[in-house]
Amino acid sequence: MADPRLSGIIKLAILAVGGQGGGVLTGWIEDLARSCGYAAQATSVAGVSQRTGATVYYVEMAPHRTGDPTPVFSLMPAPGDVDIMIAAEMMEAGRSIIRGFVTPDRTTLIASTHRALAVSEKMVPGDGIASSDEVMAAAEIAARRVIAADFDALAIANGSVISASLFGALAGSGALPFPREAFEAAIRAGGKGVDGSLRAFGAAFDAAANPTPEVPTAPAAAKITPVSGPARLMAEWDRLATRVAALPAPVAELAQPGLRKVVDFQDLRYGADYLDHLARVLAVDDAARGWVLSHEAAKYIANAMAYDDIIRVADLKTRGRRFDRIRKEMRVKDANLLQLTEFFHPRAEEIVGLFPAKLGARIEADPKWMARLDRWFNKGRRLRTDSLRAFLMLHLIGGLRGWRLRTLRHAQERAHLARWLEHALGHVATNYDLAVEIIRCRRLIKGYSDTHARGQSKFDRVLEATAVVASRADAADWCRRLREAALKDEDGKALDGAIATIRSFA
């Protein structure tokens, strides 16, 4: 409820993540208000805020003539009593809504749409990123007015930090009764990084004053980049591409990138193998089901075939394009040099994986030999890929693609692929949805060494537990739940719980 006797006070809160310059922004706003003949008061809770926590800064201001008594300002924002809410990150905008600082009768919400992910979002083995869309939807209802843009990107593009662009957005919003020049004067008075700050300020001012409605771009059909190479290979590629084009549209959509992935991993013959595997799935699939099974298979067979072995890593690490990309990302100028250090730590398992399948299998079964290999190879290696020695070594390993199909690792991966497909396809006739879910479980296998082993074991346990309920009508649902549980934490605690639930009734 807006009290007319209080209408003179403008209440502005800033919710920022530590290190975003919330203090600087608060200082500018305060100076701005005072320079425009207002009385102003700012407060903050500093303490451990700098260390990545969420922090509230709060400013109140009211017109003031010299000699008049000073207004009594509050030291903290109250729910339902905030005129301008600045959120320096998308989830902080959500937090401000939860805390009631954004209300439809009065609040102008200025939010940066970028994300600074919380640890809890980053550490889950699967996808733990919170939904910005939900926050945006709530903001549209909760706020009188929403000004949202990626003010972080805007600041970086102008060589500044987000405090400057948020100050620009505040000016552009027109929510404060002060002219643009007064804002800019406050930045100048601050005296630090003035040029960059003013540029970011200007860009954000325009973005807030004339918001261009964001056209919801449908997830652009993954852009297809051209394929090039020697004519001999191109002819064969075209033949494979024709096979993909002949697939039902939903399958081709993923078979296209899938084929690229496996050919890039090995060669064109391997690509043909991929399409053969896919053809087997397609043969038992059903147009009436929308080809869901083959659609998923196109994705996960490609991922399974392009497994992560030393050869692949060495190949990826030594490509010319990678060097270009890193130079760009690290902003290496022509006058600079770039030194690259890679961190490798091969274990006996990786080494033996490169051996011919039969020999490798024998050695792997022999603990003495494995211990010996560990002694020889198992230690951290830092390779300077900008130097000739290390580059040449990785380049040679990356060139072992011809050898790969004979290795132990390949034999293991091929066997695993076959078992998995057979298992899934075995269910198609009786429970189509279950077959789809089993195909999707391939997502659990990822990472290297211990993490890879843990993924394998989760995959096995999910399939094992699914088998227990396979005859039930809701088996597919259980399989999905098990997989999602497996992706929640590293140790598989959620998965243990889900399996215990299944055991309790099955």
Place this chain on the structure above:
Amino acid sequence: MAERSFKAEVEHLRLGAGETFTGEGILAITKALLENGVGYVGGYQGAPISHLMDVLADAEDLMAELGIRFEANANEAAAAAMLAASVHYPIRGAVTFKGSVGVNVASDALANLASSGVNGGALVIVGEDYGEGSSIMQERSHAFAMKSQFWLLDPRPNLPCITKAVKDGFELSEASNTPVMLMVRIRSCHVTGSFETRDNQRPKLSVKDALSNPQSDFARVVLPPMSYLHEQDKIKNRWPNAEKFIRERALNEVFGPKQAPVGLVLQGGMYNGVIRALQRLGLADLHGKTEVPLYVLNVTYPLLSSEFLEFCDGKDQVLVIEEGQPEFIEQQLTTFLYRAGSTVRLRGKDIFPMAGEYTGQVMLDAIGAFLKAAAPQMLPATVRAPNEDRPQIPDLTKTVPIRPPGFCTGCPERPIFAAMKLVQQETGKLQISADIGCHLFAALPPFEIGGATMGYGLGPAANAAFDGGGERRPVSIIGDGGFWHNGLSSSFTNMAFNKSDGVAVIVDNYYSAATGGQDIMSSRADNPTKATKHPITKALKGIGIDWVRQVDNTYDVGRMRDVLREALTTDTPGPKVIVASSECMLNKQRREKPLQQKAIKDGRRVEAPRFGVDEDVCTGDHACIRLSGCPSLSVKKLDDPLRDDPVASIDQSCVGCGNCGEVADAAVLCPSFYRADVVHNPTPWEVRLARVRSRVIGWLQSRRAAHRLSFGDAP
């Protein structure tokens, strides 16, 4: 070198009579100390008065000009003990620390000080760390004032009132021979505003002069029978004198109309919040002119019965607004009414919540509820029958993740806890006790290390029950700040004396980092006024601990892990102590970044390291994040329809500390991390070598590329 410098602001402390100071609460307090002729100041840092210590340190030159002694005390007990100078000598002294934990540490000295009584004004400025943003257990310093009989000021939170409280505090202290505690809440420390300044005063008697003319009086010593006399003196003389001074000087304030059916009694610190609630209820104006009478307790201990009863006179009901629990003030005021046979009804925590911060909403709800019941005719119609039609806002509490504080980008403590997590993967879960300081963030995900904290410097002491050892050794963690604060005596001599079999890890980041990067005994910095560079290991050897390992580069995760493993398995009897040293990255960056940029500008050779992730090699399992938690190591979704899970990604804020690579190596994670060292101003020889290398590498790359298909999007 502290995290925040006040060198520029400190110049404002020179303002003279009739000028206007505009700035932050802590600076205003410092200015008030100078204006009131303080002779010595000291304290120990900690939120929310860390910056007050920083201001004092930065103002050391100015204070020296005025003949004022500044001590950065070893801990709060030392700070409080320093006030002994005011026991015999007519010198004003002020110390500052955080409440209530700082007061806990200082309690021995405070109790003795209060018993002896003071001659010169003694002021304890306590930063009350209560409510949102607080880093400690929620308690009140109020109880200490009551038990030891010193007076407690809780002024209205604006600069004129806070600075006046400093003046009043010294005078009250001198008038009643009692130390006075000035409580400033977390927000009023950082509130900004203006006040009219006066000239700074030299102390009437400086500590130097006092030292030339020593005094003693055994009647002041806390020994029987004098201690019994002290107690009588408190009650018979000091207390009445204090009451007289408080009343005559009108330290407490009354606002609003004389005649009203109800009134509000509040701690001074609550004033602005109460006015805001009244403003929103339509009962006060912009400048605080209120229609409901207010009795504002700028002195919350002692309370004045007569003054309170006068305020209650003619009222039906009064509401006591007292933040924190238990409700000491309310109980005392109730006693006053009962003893006076009054019929005035007293409300308080029956309407207000017993615990928790009195936020804007709490104030509005409680005061509104009180007035609705006690004096509905005072409220405007809109408040009595609100006509609200609020839209349903979607519940985001399940969507928005919590964001507790954590280690900074590049923090040298992160690899210590990554190593510890790796060791626990070998040994199983260990009994780990922690201390106070940044390292306590390890208790949170992703590390989840450390199950208890018993106080500053008490980490290893908190494991004392396990000193005898067992199947696995207990581990304790303590910071360098905690080590020098109290840890050397309370934790390490305790371990040594009791022949502890435990392991202690001292996290040495060269500063009292959690409180804002102040220098301590073992800091590596040159400090013109403090003795630094005293190795922790030397202190440990000095108390007879022989199994000590110094790790000079905590980022070497493998070595950290090996040393921890050794400490847990060695046959050596007695305490096993690891000193893990690397500089706080926040401070290091602040110091080195400008130097580095200057070096690049000057054309000197500089290597700038940063880490990156090959997104094609990363499989999105996030094992690296579970061993790091670095803010610059995040995840991002790829524009690849074949990938389900986001992959790791390192942003611009990376400082190249090396933890990612070390962890990937020590934990045998994936090979997707790389370090890119950008060499600025390379030597001509380097440039030539690089040219040759890149020519050969380029030739090999194009040769291979010519024999395979190239997909534009592949790397």
